[in-house]
Amino acid sequence: xxxxxxxxxxxxxLELPKRGLITYTWGNVSGxxxxxxxxxxxxxxxxYDGMKAxxxxxxxxxxxxxxxxxxxxxxxxxxxxxxxxxxDLGGVVHTHSTSATSWAQAGRDxxxxxxxxxxxxxxxxxxxxxxxxxxxxxxxxxxxxxxIIETLEERDVNPVYTPGILVKNHGVFTxxxxxxxxxxxxxxxxxxxxxxxxxxxxxxxxxxAPDYLRDKHFYRKHGENAYYGQN
Amino acid sequence: xxxxxxxxxxxxxLELPKRGLITYTWGNVSGxxxxxxxxxxxxxxxxYDGMKAxxxxxxxxxxxxxxxxxxxxxxxxxxxxxxxxxxDLGGVVHTHSTSATSWAQAGRDxxxxxxxxxxxxxxxxxxxxxxxxxxxxxxxxxxxxxxIIETLEERDVNPVYTPGILVKNHGVFTxxxxxxxxxxxxxxxxxxxxxxxxxxxxxxxxxxAPDYLRDKHFYRKHGENAYYGQN
Amino acid sequence: xxxxxxxxxxxxxLELPKRGLITYTWGNVSGxxxxxxxxxxxxxxxxYDGMKAxxxxxxxxxxxxxxxxxxxxxxxxxxxxxxxxxxDLGGVVHTHSTSATSWAQAGRDxxxxxxxxxxxxxxxxxxxxxxxxxxxxxxxxxxxxxxIIETLEERDVNPVYTPGILVKNHGVFTxxxxxxxxxxxxxxxxxxxxxxxxxxxxxxxxxxAPDYLRDKHFYRKHGENAYYGQN
Amino acid sequence: xxxxxxxxxxxxxLELPKRGLITYTWGNVSGxxxxxxxxxxxxxxxxYDGMKAxxxxxxxxxxxxxxxxxxxxxxxxxxxxxxxxxxDLGGVVHTHSTSATSWAQAGRDxxxxxxxxxxxxxxxxxxxxxxxxxxxxxxxxxxxxxxIIETLEERDVNPVYTPGILVKNHGVFTxxxxxxxxxxxxxxxxxxxxxxxxxxxxxxxxxxAPDYLRDKHFYRKHGENAYYGQN
Numbered sequence: 001x002x003x004x005x006x007x008x009x010x011x012x013x014l015e016l017p018k019r020g021l022i023t024y025t026w027g028n029v030s031g032x033x034x035x036x037x038x039x040x041x042x043x044x045x046x047x048y049d050g051m052k053a054x055x056x057x058x059x060x061x062x063x064x065x066x067x068x069x070x071x072x073x074x075x076x077x078x079x080x081x082x083x084x085x086x087x088d089l090g091g092v093v094h095t096h097s098t099s100a101t102s103w104a105q106a107g108r109d110x111x112x113x114x115x116x117x118x119x120x121x122x123x124x125x126x127x128x129x130x131x132x133x134x135x136x137x138x139x140x141x142x143x144x145x146x147x148i149i150e151t152l153e154e155r156d157v158n159p160v161y162t163p164g165i166l167v168k169n170h171g172v173f174t175x176x177x178x179x180x181x182x183x184x185x186x187x188x189x190x191x192x193x194x195x196x197x198x199x200x201x202x203x204x205x206x207x208x209a210p211d212y213l214r215d216k217h218f219y220r221k222h223g224e225n226a227y228y229g230q231n
Numbered sequence: 232x233x234x235x236x237x238x239x240x241x242x243x244x245l246e247l248p249k250r251g252l253i254t255y256t257w258g259n260v261s262g263x264x265x266x267x268x269x270x271x272x273x274x275x276x277x278x279y280d281g282m283k284a285x286x287x288x289x290x291x292x293x294x295x296x297x298x299x300x301x302x303x304x305x306x307x308x309x310x311x312x313x314x315x316x317x318x319d320l321g322g323v324v325h326t327h328s329t330s331a332t333s334w335a336q337a338g339r340d341x342x343x344x345x346x347x348x349x350x351x352x353x354x355x356x357x358x359x360x361x362x363x364x365x366x367x368x369x370x371x372x373x374x375x376x377x378x379i380i381e382t383l384e385e386r387d388v389n390p391v392y393t394p395g396i397l398v399k400n401h402g403v404f405t406x407x408x409x410x411x412x413x414x415x416x417x418x419x420x421x422x423x424x425x426x427x428x429x430x431x432x433x434x435x436x437x438x439x440a441p442d443y444l445r446d447k448h449f450y451r452k453h454g455e456n457a458y459y460g461q462n
Numbered sequence: 463x464x465x466x467x468x469x470x471x472x473x474x475x476l477e478l479p480k481r482g483l484i485t486y487t488w489g490n491v492s493g494x495x496x497x498x499x500x501x502x503x504x505x506x507x508x509x510y511d512g513m514k515a516x517x518x519x520x521x522x523x524x525x526x527x528x529x530x531x532x533x534x535x536x537x538x539x540x541x542x543x544x545x546x547x548x549x550d551l552g553g554v555v556h557t558h559s560t561s562a563t564s565w566a567q568a569g570r571d572x573x574x575x576x577x578x579x580x581x582x583x584x585x586x587x588x589x590x591x592x593x594x595x596x597x598x599x600x601x602x603x604x605x606x607x608x609x610i611i612e613t614l615e616e617r618d619v620n621p622v623y624t625p626g627i628l629v630k631n632h633g634v635f636t637x638x639x640x641x642x643x644x645x646x647x648x649x650x651x652x653x654x655x656x657x658x659x660x661x662x663x664x665x666x667x668x669x670x671a672p673d674y675l676r677d678k679h680f681y682r683k684h685g686e687n688a689y690y691g692q693n
Numbered sequence: 694x695x696x697x698x699x700x701x702x703x704x705x706x707l708e709l710p711k712r713g714l715i716t717y718t719w720g721n722v723s724g725x726x727x728x729x730x731x732x733x734x735x736x737x738x739x740x741y742d743g744m745k746a747x748x749x750x751x752x753x754x755x756x757x758x759x760x761x762x763x764x765x766x767x768x769x770x771x772x773x774x775x776x777x778x779x780x781d782l783g784g785v786v787h788t789h790s791t792s793a794t795s796w797a798q799a800g801r802d803x804x805x806x807x808x809x810x811x812x813x814x815x816x817x818x819x820x821x822x823x824x825x826x827x828x829x830x831x832x833x834x835x836x837x838x839x840x841i842i843e844t845l846e847e848r849d850v851n852p853v854y855t856p857g858i859l860v861k862n863h864g865v866f867t868x869x870x871x872x873x874x875x876x877x878x879x880x881x882x883x884x885x886x887x888x889x890x891x892x893x894x895x896x897x898x899x900x901x902a903p904d905y906l907r908d909k910h911f912y913r914k915h916g917e918n919a920y921y922g923q924n
Contacts, residue, residue, distance in 0.1 A: 023422050024415070026347070045460030074451065074459050096347045098422070102429035105344040106437045113567040114631040116488070116558045133443045140447055169345040169440040184486070191485050191560070197433055198564035202659055206568045209631040212595045216602055220536065228536050229507030254884050255877070257809070276922030305913065305921050327809045329884070333891035336806040337899045364905045371909055400807040400902040428895055575798040576862040578719070578789045646717070653716050653791070660795035664890055668799045671862040674826045678833055682767065690767050691738030 001067050002040055005031050006056040009040045009091075012179035016095060017048050019187050027095040028073040031179035032083050034090070037061055039083060043070035074141060081145025082175060086159050091179035093186045096171040099193035103127065104166035110192060111208050113199050117192045118209060118217040120185060122161035125192070126151050130168040148173060161218070164189045232298050233271055236262050237287040240271045240322075243410035247326060248279050250418050258326040259304040262410035263314050265321070268292055270314060274301035305372060312376025313406060317390050322410035324417045327402040330424035334358065335397035341423060342439050344430045348423045349440060349448035351416060353392035356423070357382050361399040379404060392449070395420045463529050464502055467493050468518040471502045471553075474641035478557060479510050481649050489557040490535040493641035494545050496552070499523055501545060505532035536603060543607025544637060548621050553641035555648045558633040561655035565589065566628035572654060573670050575661050579654045580671060580679035582647060584623035587654070588613050592630040610635060623680070626651045694760050695733055698724050699749040702733045702784075705872035709788060710741050712880050720788040721766040724872035725776050727783070730754055732776060736763035767834060774838025775868060779852050784872035786879045789864040792886035796820065797859040803885060804901050806892050810885045811902060811910035813878060815854035818885070819844050823861040841866060854911070857882045 012029040016022045025048070030041035039059045046055060058067035061084055063077060073079075079092045095101075103110050103125075110125040112118060117125075128151040135143040148165050151157075163185045164174035174189055176182040199206050221228045243260040247253045256279070261272035270290045277286060289298035292315055294308060304310075310323045326332075334341050334356075341356040343349055348356075359382040366374040379396055382388075394416045395405035405420055407413035430437050452459045474491040478484045487510070492503035501521045508517060520529035523546055525539060535541075541554045557563075565572050565587075572587040574580060579587075590613040597605040610627055613619075625647045626636035636651055638644040661668050683690045705722040709715045718741070723734035732752045739748060751760035754777055756770060766772075772785045788794075796803050796818075803818040805811060810818075821844040828836040841858050844850075856878045857867035867882055869875040892899050914921045 023418060043461065071461055098426055099429060101345065101347060102426050103433055105426060105430040105440075106434035108434055114563065115633065116563060130441065130444065133441070136443050136447045140451075169444055171346065187485060195560055195564050195567060197429055198561060198659055199567040201432065201663065202565055203568035203570055209567075210592065210595070212598050213592065213631055216598045220602075230505065230533055254880060257812075274923065302923055329888055330891060332807065332809060333888050334895055336888060336892040336902075337896035339896055361903065361906065364903070367905050367909045371913075400906055402808065428891055432894065576794065577864065578794060581719075649716060657791055657795050657798060660792060660890055661798040663894065664796055665799035665801055671798075672823065672826070674829050675823065675862055678829045682833075692736065692764055 002033055002036070002038060002058060003053070005033055005040050006053040006058075009042070009056050009179050010051065010053045012091065012093075012183045013042045013051065014048060015180075015183045016093075016186075019183070021095045021097040021186055021190060023096075027093070028075055028079075029091065029093045029179050029183060030073075030076075030079045031091045032089070034087070038066060039076075039079065041072045041076055041079060043068070044073050046070065075144075077139065077142035078145040078148070078173065081142055081149065082173070085145075085149050086175075088160050088177070089175045090177045091182035092173065092175045093179075093182040094171060094173050095186055095190075097186065097190040097193075099197055100166060100172040100190050101170075102197065103193050104168055104170055104172060107168045110166070110189075110196050112214055113196055113206060114209050115213065115217045116188075116195060118214040119221055120188045121164065121192070122214065122218045123157070124208075125162065125164055125166065125189060126155060126157060127166040127168055130170075144170070161222075233264055233267070233269060233289060234284070236264055236271050237284040237289075240273070240287050240410050241282065241284045243322065243324075243414045244273045244282065245279060246411075246414045247324075247417075250414070252326045252328040252417055252421060254327070258324070259306055259310075260322065260324045260410050260414060261304075261307075261310045262322045263320070265318070269297060270307075270311065272303050272307055272310060274299070275304050277301065306375075308370065308373035309376040309379070309404065312373055312380065313404070316376075316380050317406075319391050319408070320406045321408045322406060322413035324405045324410075324413040325402065326417055326421075328417065328421040328424075330428055331397060331403040331421050332401075333428065334424050335399055335401055335403060338399045341397070341420075341427050343445055344427055344437060345440050346444065346448040347419075347426060349445040350452050351419045352395065352423070353445065353449045354388070355439075356393065356395055356397065356420060357386060357388060358397040358399055361401075375401070392453075464495055464498070464500060464520060465515070467495055467502050468515040468520075471504070471518050471641050472513065472515045474553065474555075474645045475504045475513065476510060477642075477645045478555075478648075481645070483557045483559040483648055483652060485558070489555070490537055490541075491553065491555045491641050491645060492535075492538075492541045493553045494551070496549070500528060501538075501541065503534050503538055503541060505530070506535050508532065537606075539601065539604035540607040540610070540635065543604055543611065544635070547607075547611050548637075550622050550639070551637045552639045553644035554635065554637045555641075555644040556633060556635050557648055557652075559648065559652040559655075561659055562628060562634040562652050563632075564659065565655050566630055566632055566634060569630045572628070572651075572658050574676055575658055575668060576671050577675065577679045578650075578657060580676040581683055582650045583626065583654070584676065584680045585619070586670075587624065587626055587628065587651060588617060588619060589628040589630055592632075606632075623684075695726055695729070695731060695751060696746070698726055698733050699746040699751075702735070702749050702872050703744065703746045705784065705786075705876045706735045706744065707741060708873075708876045709786075709879075712876070714788045714790040714879055714883060716789070720786070721768055721772075722784065722786045722872050722876060723766075723769075723772045724784045725782070727780070731759060732769075732772065734765050734769055734772060736761070737766050739763065768837075770832065770835035771838040771841070771866065774835055774842065775866070778838075778842050779868075781853050781870070782868045783870045784875035785866065785868045786872075786875040787864065787866050788879055788883075790879065790883040790886075792890055793859060793865040793883050794863075795890070796886050797861055797863055797865060800861045803859070803882075803889050805907055806889055806899060807902050808906065808910045809881075809888060811907040812914055813881045814857065814885070815907065815911045816850070817901075818855065818857055818859065818882060819848060819850060820859040820861055837863075854915075
């Protein structure tokens with residue numbers, strides 16, 4: 001069942017340690033089959049060494065396990081909320097990558113300082129608020145998803161144009177049209193976070209890049225007038 | 232004698248350079264067999280290349296060498312004091328890992344800024360005071376253990392909940408239910424220290440994470456209501 | 463056609479990920495055959511894994527594709543402007559390497575703080591201004607080249623003596639007598655940028671190196687009185 | 694001639710890139726045979742890939758080439774001055790390692806913040822002054838050695854107890870009883886420099902470690918009462 005998707009989600013998960021985004025098991029990737037309405041996600045707390053496609057857990061969008069014997073990632077309800085709200089999402093990633101998490105702990109949006117950022121994220125990368133005591137003590141992981149959605153909605157952010165977010169005092173979520181692209185965006189976000197840290201060290205009053213530079217670079221790679229790459 | 236434990240302690244020691252926690256021989260791991268009351272520890276100043284299980288030194292809790300021909304790590308008396316005081320400890324690690332040692336040199340506790348920290352350490356990671364001239368010129372390594380204990384006791388810190396500490400102007404000690412977990416905690420502490428450094432660079436007035444977030448994450452992974460992982 | 467140059471440009475491109483200068487496809491290297499007036503450059507958005515010499519694109523200096531089926535790097539017009547203006551350039555590199563790009567985002571020249579810098583760059587490494595809205599919405603990549611040239615000319619910088627430049631809010635361009643040397647200079651510029659960042663963290667009022675030290679080191683390696691190396 | 698020493702000096706040179714201390718050819722190691730009064734040093738500007746023991750250059754203490762066809766490192770006169778002044782030195786290293794060079798560019802001594810430092814360096818690591826215009830335009834490399842000696846003498850520093858120094862706006866020199874130990878000290882100095890940078894970021898008013906802690910750690914590893922290691 002969903003053998004191809006399980007293999008893809010496995011490979012996307014294995015990319016996380018290979019790219020230096022996670023320590024031990026601190027991350028998870030999922031992918032969705034929109035036709036069947038089924039999500040494939042990494043099992044909880046399982047080591048990346050020797051993980052197999054058959055270890056991936058298959059769930060429906062209500063979180064019922066449809067296949068697999070292992071517990072799904074404890075962050076599963078966050079993934080599900082994002083899939084339910086945004087039909088364009090095909091893959092979701094959660095990590096505690098060093099620089100991005102440092103911005104999350106600092107409680108700040110990552111300012112759009114340059115084209116590296118603008119090639120992938122159409123604007124500052126938002127930092128969602130901390131959850132309240134009630135949200136945390138209730139359905140914590142589900143509420144994390146709801147707070148991400150609240151932040152994107154309130155700020156009128158199109159998640160396809162800004163494929164990632166920080167959650168204050170916690171970590172980072174990214175997404176994409178599939179699991180692979182979601183991981184790609186997690187790698188980019190970490191690099192952009194690192195550069196933004198250094199940028200402010202070098203010039204604490206650094207200006208954001210102008211909007212027209214953002215537009216140019218984003219649309220060079222995205223949308224119908226894109227001319228980057230081979231398509 | 233204690234062949235299995237020696238092999239485990241060897242492997243835990245070898246994990247230190249593999250995880251980037253040490254330069255040359257600047258670290259040591261021990262493990263204890265509580266039934267026999269015997270501690271297995273790395274020999275002093277021996278290179279990690281080609282180290283064998285049979286090089287591990289076996290000692291009783293008074294520091295008498297029971298097996299092995301090499302000198303035990305010069306930090307052995309610190310390990311012994313921790314084992315004697317806290318019966319739950321099964322492994323102890325000492326390193327000079329870069330970020331954690333920088334906090335120790337800065338003489339500051341590592342603030343609990345986020346869930347990465349709270350998943351493993353239930354509160355700030357304390358920085359014990361520098362030893363006095365008398366403590367240093369006396370039984371230095373033993374006194375290091377006593378100052379660690381003094382700090383944990385004075386602050387009413389449960390070492391099972393906060394499995395590591397900094398020692399001012401020196402380095403870091405971590406522990407766990409066995410040598411493996413102690414090393415795991417040393418890796419986490421280093422990563423948490425690095426993130427805390429960046430967090431303050433990004434926002435010098437960053438707030439600590441709220442207590443209810445700490446509680447949620449810590450108890451998600453520890454204690455009878457834990458639901459992270461496969462158990 | 464130009465098989466040797468294509469192989470050299472391929473190898474120079476592959477050096478970028480090997481030296482840690484790029485993430486994914488964020489960089490490109492070109493080389494020129496001055497006799498034939500033809501430029502060889504990496505194709506756009508193509509992964510470094512499995513890239514072959516035959517994937518390289520051959521263009522004339524007006525940007526007409528002379529050989530190859532892939533689209534050339536989207537930054538090609540920048541390379542062409544530099545080749546047309548400066549006949550001594552044999553290779554050009556563009557990257558978003560972490561520290562250099564952080565200086566570009568900070569909008570600052572990299573001060574000449576020491577001999578590591580002076581061994582390769584005869585003076586501060588300039589940061590060119592951001593392009594205007596009109597320049598960006600027009601022939602963006604060509605205008606990037608023109609702004610680089612404008613900066614070098616206005617400041618009376620000899621590009622053979624200062625083989626690299628930052629472009630504000632964007633990234634870094636370097637060059638050399640061939641593709642290899644251009645990559646070499648990109649590696650040096652990144653290291654120099656990193657050191658300059660740390661230098662200012664350690665001493666925010668650090669002084670630049672004196673001119674006579676710059677002269678000594680630069681001319682030790684360059685020009686007719688050079689005595690470094692085996693020539 | 695001196696085959697064993699040439700092999701040792703080669704291996705010590707190869708350790709520099711392996712330990713991440715150098716980029717390209719930015720470093721050199723020498724060793725001395727005190728009985729014969731001959732120094733073996735790396736050739737100038739030669740790549741580390743494929744370097745052979747037979748490429749090493751043999752010189753007398755006046756700098757006359759006794760064996761070898763390649764030019765010796767351009768920094769050779771600095772090495773020679775150090776060997777002539779201090780009979781205890783058996784190996785000398787020069788690098789531009791990132792953190793140490795950043796302190797040199799910042800023009801500051803590296804404060805003794807902790808035991809990692811005190812295990813190898815008995816006090817702050819001095820930063821020698823920049824050379825004057827005359828010193829630079831004269832016998833530059835020899836004068837670099839003389840300024841290092843001037844600094845050690847003026848501050849009454851025993852080079853056996855403080856086996857390394859920064860040179861302002863330039864880089865770092867270390868030494869030891871042989872080429873191996875000199876490289877070991879270069880690795881330590883770089884790590885200590887990195888930790889000191891972070892220490893001040895975490896606490897800009899960090900205190901130096903007390904003298905009695907320095908004494909304890911230094912003499913634990915050095916001198917007749919040393920008890921670290923297996924001797």
